[in-house]
Amino acid sequence: MKFELATRNHAALTAVVESLVEQNIASRIAAKDHTLWGPAAESEASIRLGWVTSAQDSVALIPEILELRDEFRNQGISRFVLCGMGGSSLAPEVITKTAGVELVVLDSTAPDQVAAALTSLEKTAVVVSSKSGSTVETDSQKRAFETAFRANGISPTDRIVIVTDPGSPLDQASREAGYRVFNADPNVGGRYSALTAFGIVPSGLAGADIAGLLAAAQQISSTLGSDSLDNPGLWLGALLAKTPSPQGFKDKFLIETDQLGGFGDWAEQLVAESTGKEQKGVLPVVVTKSAPELANIPADTLSISFAAEISGSEDAAFEGSLGELFLLWEYATVIAGYLQGINPFDQPNVESAKIAARALLDSPVAAKAADFAVEGVAVTSYGFDVQGDTLAAAVQSLLDKVGEQSYISVHTYLNRAEYPQFEQLRDLLAKVSGRPVTFGWGPRFLHSTGQYHKGGPRQGVFLQITGEHGHDLEIEGRPFTFGTLIAAQAAGDAQVLLDNNLPVLSLRFSEPLSGLEQLKKVLG
Incomplete structure (x- = not known):
């Protein structure tokens, strides 16, 4: 395992790591000490440390x-x-x-x-x-x-x-x-x-x-469990939780994983769901090397890359095998939870979206009606009013909700194998807004960043995309179909975000690719 740090706040970070070493944090994790995250977390932590x-x-x-x-x-x-x-x-x-x-x-x-x-x-x-x-x-x-x-x-x-x-x-x-x-x-x-x-x-x-x-994970296990300044888990945990910025501690970071496909999505879930609660937390933003954010990194954001050398723009780079990286990030995440005073093993807000979806399955008429429809796009706003009756007006009204510390999250409830083009929206919105943008396929993100969106800092601005699926599919022994299930999951999550005073713009495309082209034109 190799790691390099190029953060401008290296001295402050070093002090945090030295304190972690003095408190024997790494060895206590390795010993499965369930008291580490405080009395309120003990019952959960006592049955959640088997990963060590x-x-x-x-x-x-x-x-x-x-x-x-x-x-x-x-x-x-x-x-x-x-x-x-x-x-x-x-x-x-x-x-x-x-x-x-x-x-x-x-x-x-x-x-x-x-x-x-x-x-x-x-x-x-x-x-x-x-x-x-x-x-x-x-x-x-x-x-x-x-x-x-x-x-x-x-x-x-x-x-x-x-x-x-x-x-x-x-x-x-x-x-x-x-x-x-x-x-x-x-x-x-x-x-x-x-x-x-x-x-x-x-x-x-x-x-x-x-x-x-x-075997690779076993090889690094002793290093990650050691109370040493050479422990990369301590540095990464401190980096996630305690990197100072002019606006306070950084709470968003860009994961560039071009050379390790899929790892960013795994780390995104691990960190966001573990830390995003009590209006605290760290939000991973999975990006490619061409991401607009990397050209002009916001002050409240840091950058991390994998399997690569420091290029001058990253705050940190980590190079190692997949087994090593899995265990590294698990250690770092629970260390970040310790530093932020968060229980990294529960997910108190995940259940809310499930409950809302179930309620809509039981009573579909309770779903919020669209504000208007234009050129095959049904527009529904949650928590704000659209100033106009066009797609451009709807998107601009949402962007008007983006502040200096906001992030934008795109939730796309479509077939990700058929419509990978929708991931282009991430870079387009980042360029237009100048803020970090996450992209999640629904409903899988509900088991990932969904916890952070509702439990973390109230900074999110949400664009939800749904559409026609070609045909529906029955579910044997259930009173609902896959089509009604995914529609309820989307509408239920939008309602829970609204209940948390977070703005959501929902766009339903009668023809997904045509709707995507319209949206791309609006974003310019």
Whole structure:
């Protein structure tokens, strides 16, 4: 592991790290000291520190994973789909991308994205990952595959593999039904689960070198648990939580991960969901090398890059293997929580969006009606009035809400495999606004930055995009479809943001690509 710092506040940062060393913070984490984050966090922390030794504990799973991988290969099964949300999907996605092996990650309720995953079933096996099994997205995806397999004369128990906590409702029901089950460490929260069964089962089945991944993490474990000024976890934790700026401590940072695809999305969830609460926190902003923010970094923002040398614009650069980086960021995140006085293991605001979505599924008429529609775009504003009746007026009215410390967040509830062009909006909005911009695919971001948006500093300005999905898809045994589910999730989240006094502009496109072109023209 190599790391370099070029922050202008190096002296202040050094003082923070020296204090962490004096307090034995790293070794206390390594010893799983659940008292570190204060009395209020003790009960949660006492059952959430298993990740510290996951790299060692998970080695025992490798033989069974590889045996099942070979069994599938001998049956001609070469396509693997992962049904999971948040930590259950983000880590396997970056592991398999880095390894150069194929894994179809289904972390959406967009009916066309689900339908696209329900193909090539003759050569497909599915991993369903959920700590409890109660996550509505994952449960719905599992039902869709069960229905599809049966319709094609394939037994679901032959093709679906379950990853869950021991004794969970999903664990019990799956074993009774005859599914193959891998149990994860119950003392690890979802976003810290990269090196547990949630990370290595789907990755190993798809062909990634999971033994090498765990070995790399084990190799750096002693360094990250040491009370030393050479510990990169202490420096990164201090950088995230305690880097001074003219406006106080920096609370947003730019992650440039061009050379490590998918890692930014994983780190985004880990840091935002762990720290974004009590109107505090750190917001990761995932960018590419061409991002407008990197050319003119705002005063309340810092820049971090991976697998690269310091180029002069970054505050810090880290170079290491994926296993090392996973454990580094887990240590740094809980250290940042300690420095900010935050419990890094709970997510008190995530449930609010789920409750709102459920209410709208039960009573769809409660959804807010559109303010107006123009040229195939239905416009709905939450928390502010649109000054005009055009798309340009709606966008400008939202941008008028952007202040000197704001960030903009784009939430796109569409098929991310079909419409990757929507990610262009991130750079366009950053250029127009001069502020950091995050981009999230709905509903997966609800299990990621969704906690920060509602629990962190009240600085967000939100652009929500929804659209037609081509066709809907039934969910066996449920009174709602995938189309109604994703619509309820979008409308429910917008309402919860409004309840937190945050402005939201929702745009529904009758034809997504045409609507995107209109929006790009407005942004100029």
